[in-house]
Amino acid sequence: MKTLIATDLDRTMIYSKAALKAAPSTADLRCVELAKHKPVSFMTVAAADLLAEVSAQTPLIPTTTRTIAQFKRIHLPGEPWRYAITSNGGNILVDGTPDPEWLGAVIDATRAAGASLAEVAAELQSRISDEWVDKFRIADDLFCYLVVQLDRLPPSFLTEWGTWCADHGWAASQQGRKIYSMPSTVCKSRAVAEVRKRLIAEGRLDASATVVAAGDGALDAEMLMAADAGIRPRHGELEALNWQYPTVALTDRSGVDAGEEIVRWFADRA
Template sequence: MTALVATDLDRTLIYSAGALAEGSDPDSPTVCVEHLDGQPLSYMTVRAADLLRELTGVAVVLPTTTRTVEQFRRIDLPGAPWRYAVTSNGGAILANGEPDRAWRAGVDRAVRDSAASLADIGAELDRLGTPEWILKRRTADDLFCYLVVDLATLPSSFVSDWGHWCAERGWNVSQQGRKIYAMPDAVCKSRAVAEVRARLIADGTLPDTAPILAAGDGALDAEMLRAADAAVRPRHGELHALGWECPGLGVTAASGGSAAEEILQWFAHRIPTAAAT
């Protein structure tokens, strides 16, 4: 293997039925890759599923998601099993499907040393009470929290006001559709990706020249894309709405499920050959 491919999942490779159809051929065959309580939840185009399987034969693919461990395990992602996966926005590294306890302990120390506690963030949210625009409030892996909101009644200043309050306490705020995340700055995907790359070089799986190629659609992916040797984002999602760019960033021509196909082809075209290394 000559490259590490770190890719976000939701709205990058996998999609809800509605998001999949955005910008895609309505006649393109699809495959369900996630069920919840017996109901289909997430999809890929068949072409994207085939491309992902092919990619695992020429590169180390590292699923890299803000989903919790439990949420990630619901996905039947083509190309599995995964030697490593990154979940909880970098708060967890799964090695052969099991959380690495030493990594998590290090993340917990970093958060304690640099940021307000999750309890402090929760206490501030408690002061909001239960306005009707907050539909759900969730804590993820005892690391971060998020709100599910009604976009129609969400106060226009909330995200910026909440973001300013959190920034002064070592946290950052990101809105992805109906979800508003509050995340400690110390919990980030790029650090976990770098750790996995170091392990793969140490055990001889990757050469020390192996690049990191990355893809993602949301603000929580931005630092991972910026840290990669080359990166791509779809023509939809939070980063696209922000007009976000960085040096060496590619942007797909397509949106929706077709963007996943384009992202996977983008990766395949940038995998170094063994002779080149």
């Protein structure tokens, strides 16, 4: 194989009911995630069918900031996956099982690079209030995030918190109602590079294989820049920032229709 595909999931491949409302589509939809037996995430039928075809021909790596448990709720066309990346690159799943060696290396690198998760969590909790924070969560013992009320979020919070994080080897990023606090060592691009190396060693990928990637959020930017070619939808955090890069294309459409456009872009390159 001469191409490796790495794709973000939420608001890139799959779309929640809230995301569907933000950019309505007339396309037929397929549910690809259930939570408590209720449908929560969708793709267009055309995108789902084509993604199954593409992933049967070309190594495709689901690459998400979701925790392992959250990722396992998704039934993305093309599964089961030899490799999947969760926790923003902090975990690599091999045939559905977390690789302890990779996780250990990430944790060691985080300790060496700056503040510990415990220190960051304590500092963050000292800065937030129940008046505008609905949830505080630790994700897979690697990073933390908030779910906030956007209309009550203090205007200076993200800038001030981002500055503190940058001074301590971390970064802050907002995606919708979620504000992530992420170690600089936990990133999707490093995990994608590791999976590429393993696939080459297994003989499933040519040594000269190119990487193509898709994503919509600031946490995807490094992965998009590291890829030989990338694409992002006309919505999400990167769109709001007007983020551009010479090798990263933009979709014509937004919402779930952009997800279908991205799969077609993958198919052209596979």
